[in-house]
Amino acid sequence: MSVRAEAEKDRLKNGSSGAARAYLNFAVRHLLLWLLLAFVAYWAWLDHDVVARFGQRQWALPTRIYAAPIELFPGRPLTQTALAQRLSDTGYRAVDSVNGPGQFSVAGHTLTLQTRGFVVGDAREPTRDLVVYFAQGRLSALANRIGGEAVALVRVDPLEIGRLHAASFEDRVPLTGAELPDFFLQSLIAVEDRRFSDHVGVDVLGIARAAFANLRSGSIAQGGSTLTQQLAKNLFLSRERKFSRKLKEAMIAISLERAFGKREILEAYVNEVFLGQDGNRAIHGFGLASRFYFGRPLDELGVAEQALLIGLIRGPSQYNPFRYPERALERRNVVLERLRDSGIIDAAEATRYSSGPLQLREGAWRGSSRYAGFLDLVARQLTQDYQQSDLETAGLKVYTTLDVATQRAAELAVTKVLAAIETERPKERQKLQAALVITDPRTADIKALLGDRLGVPGGFNRALDARRQIGSLMKPFVYLTALADPARFNVATRLSDAPRTWRGADGRAWSPENFDKRFHGEVSIEYALAHSLNLATLDLGFKIGLSRLTQTLRRLGVESALPPYPSLFLGAVEMTPYELAQLYQTVANDGLRSPLRAIRAVVDVHNNLLQRNVLKPRRVLDAPTAYLVRHLLTQVVATGTAHSLALALPQALPLAGKTGTSDQSRDSWFAGFGGDALGVAWIGRDDNHAVGLTGASGALRVWIETLRTVGITPVNMDPPPSVEWHRVTPDGAALAPEDCPNAVLVPLNIEHLPRVADSCTAAPDGVLGIWQNLQR
Structure with missing residues (x-):
């Protein structure tokens, strides 16, 4: 091949490779351009999406449920120790000198306190700086710490007792910028992002x-x-x-x-930011973390406590202070060193804070287990008015009537009494169950509710769902029905406590007995109820009739099925402790019926009021009859089957109550009340086997132990204008002459006073004579 041909070939080859390179460069440049454009387009889309989502973000927040606020007022039965315990439960900190909200100090017979302000809908409670004085087991006075002015009433922010949420969920207490302490923000930036x-x-x-x-x-x-x-x-x-x-x-x-x-x-x-795990609950944000680890809001934490929270960002599980306190302490001190190096604290402060303990709250939050029965009731009521999705994610706040001290006292009482009974009766060990409902008779607020001896969440709530024969707890309503007819009956009316046999439509005989297997002859209404005499009650029941008793119970709000048999007079009907609390509530509240109340108010995440449950009492029983029945129930405590209550709490008398025992001693009941508390207690077995307990030997003991802790005020026995005390003949049929030595002093409805007797009637021998002596 000639030289010229070779040159031409090389030229063509070089030209081809140059074109290829040029094409490749062109392709690469365009590819990079397209990739850049795609990247820019993707970033633009991502930017738009992220900005929109961030701007519209809403936290999924569970519904938070709060106990009633602690109310402080002069005269309240409350000891210094009890108030200090309640404040500690609510996250208040005992200090030597109070210098901020959420702190208290104890000295002598006083307690110095600075409350946290709080808002429920349109009601605002400001922060108060107070001195609380105590004397003889009562709060004797309240005064402003600065100025010394007397204060009539103070409410302390309520304790969170539970939440409603999905099975697995993120939880947080969102904080606004104004709620974030400057020191905390400076420290967070210094540790996590110095050039933020x-x-x-x-x-x-x-x-x-x-x-x-x-x-x-x-x-x-x-x-x-x-x-x-x-x-x-x-x-x-x-x-x-x-x-x-x-x-x-x-x-x-x-x-x-x-x-x-x-x-x-x-x-x-x-x-x-994620800061820990509590079972199925993820702890997000410093607002919740401060409460979870220390029991206080972020703005009440000290330098060392804030340093610990900031240190958890690096590894919440690795530095969990409940599980690994040594690691957590070491991590906290590393953060304190960073704060020293950044000039936020000086070397002396860093040394002092590093030498201190962690000072965590005592254990993790345990509201759902302690208040399980009450929270079950609240959840049932909320689901009637709100969607489940809103309850789990909308951040509602529910303010309830629960009194934390009363609930704790009820739990301790049940534990103590059941342990004692099972020691006395080893065969019953771990077989007995209990339920207890405690209300305020003036407001129908539910102060405590226990549906299980252990308070197990998700278990059978006996207070709401256990339908058991109520036994003698029915008897007061037999007597109430009679006394509502004052032309025929008064508290001294004589009844026959004698053996009888009734035959039903099927020809079967029924021959009831008294609990003591004895017959007491002619007795008064007052004596018959005080000693829970079955036969005398049946005598009265047949005089008033089943239909009238049924009408009374329906008017008082009973919805349970009422059997049309004489055994109804003796309580052969099933009710729950909750229903019985509602029934006795009306008698205790002077004949005014108010539905039992567990929820006071519901607000949304922005604190707007959604619901307020206002007390709406309705008169279903005239005041004279309600008073006369309360009088009879005080005699049950003073001289009758509940006399052990009078012996245990003589300073609180008069108190009212009624013991109850169902057929074959399967159920032990007690219902009782004072001026500021009403309780219905039950003890029995889930398998309905006999427990061998009377109302006095079982349920009444629970009520006594509860009241030993929380106290109770006496029943108000000031009679209404239409009731006066008069001397009557022993049979109650006539007013006694002035000089009658055997007359009995009793309350009577003055609209239907009996005639005046012509002469005194000698007091009968036996039981009625004893009863008369007791009245004097």
Whole structure:
């Protein structure tokens, strides 16, 4: 081949390769351009999506349920020790000198207290700085600490007792920017992102510094992610360790910084960061973490406590202070060193705080187990008015009537009494169950409710669902029905306590007996109820008739089926403790019926009032009859089957009550009340076997033990205008002459006074004579 041909061939070859290179360069440039355009387009879409979602973000918040606020007023039965315990339960801290909300100190017979302000709908309770004085087991006075002015009433912020939420959920207490202490924000930035105020979401210098520190230490000593990057990861990304995820995190962080201010980003971070686990509940945000670990709001925490929370960001499980206190202490001290190095605290402060203990709250939050029965009632009532999804995610706040001290006393009483009974009766060990409902007879507020001896969440709630024969707890309503007819009956009317046999429509004979197997002859209404005489009660029952008793019970609100048999007079009907509490509530409240109330108010996440349950009493029983029945029930305690209550609490008399025992001693009941508390207690077995307990030997003991702890005021026995005390003949049929030595002093409805007797009637021998002597 000629030289010219070779040259031509080389020229063509070079030209071809040059064209290829040019094409390749063209293709690469265009590919990079398209990739860049795609990246920009993707980032633009991502930016739009992230900004929109961040701007519209709403936390899924559970419904929080609160106990009643602690009410302090002069004259309230309350000891200094009891108030200190209740304040501690609510997250107040005992200190040597009170200098901020959520603190109290005890000295001599006084307690100094600075309350937290709180809002329920349109009702606001301000922060109060007080001195509380005590004398003789009562709160004797309240005064402002500065100025010394007397204070009539103070409410202490209520304790959170439970939540309604999905099976597995994130929980948080969102904080606004105004609620974030400046010291805390400075410390958080110093530890987690020193250049937070300067970077645009990604800190190149911070990444380089962290990489150098990690290489020098041979481990991961520092992280390079900014607070904004951490927020981006928590809100929008998974936790997988890939370059693509890290790149996306940086892009989102820059987008957030472009669209939102530093303060808004910081506020979102403070509320979103994961800080621990409580069973199925994820602890998010510093607002909840401060309460979970220390039992107090963030703005009440000290330097060391805030340092511990900030230290948890690096590893909530690894540094869990409940599980690994040594690790947590070490991590807290590392944070304190960083604060010292940043100039936020000085060296002396760092040394002092580092030498202190963790000072965590005593154990984790345990509201759902302690208040399980009551929370079950609240949940049932809420589901009637709200969607389940709203209850689980809308952040509602529910303010209830539960009195924490009364609930605790009830639980301790049940535990103590059942343990004593099972010691006395070893065969019953771990077989007995109990239920207890305690209300305020003036307001129908439910102060305590126990549906299980152990208070197990999700278990059978006997207070609401256990339908058991009520036995002699029915008897007061037989007597009430009679006394509502004052032309025929008064408290001294004579009844026949004698053997009888009744035959039903099927020809079967029924021959009831008294509990003591004896017959007492002619007795008064007052004596018959005080000693729970079956035969005398049946005598009265047949005089008034089943239909009238049924009408009385329906008017008082009983919805249970009422059997049309004479055994109804003796309580052969099934009711729950809750129903019985409602029934006795009306008698205790002077004949005014108010539905039992567990929920006072419901507010939304912004504290707007959604529901307020206002007391709406309705008269269903005239005041004279209600008074006469209360008088009879005080005699049950003074001289009858509940006399052990009078012996246990003589200072509280008069008190009212009625013992009850069902057929074959399967159920032990007691219903009783004073001026500020009403209780219905039950003890029995779930398998309905006999327990061998009377109302006095079982349920009454629970009531006594409860009252030993919380106290009770006497029943108000001031008669209404239409009731006066008069002397009557022993049979109650006539007013006694002035000089009659055997007359009995009794309350009577003056609209139907009996005639005046012509002469005195000698007192009968036997039981009635004894009864008359007891009345004097």
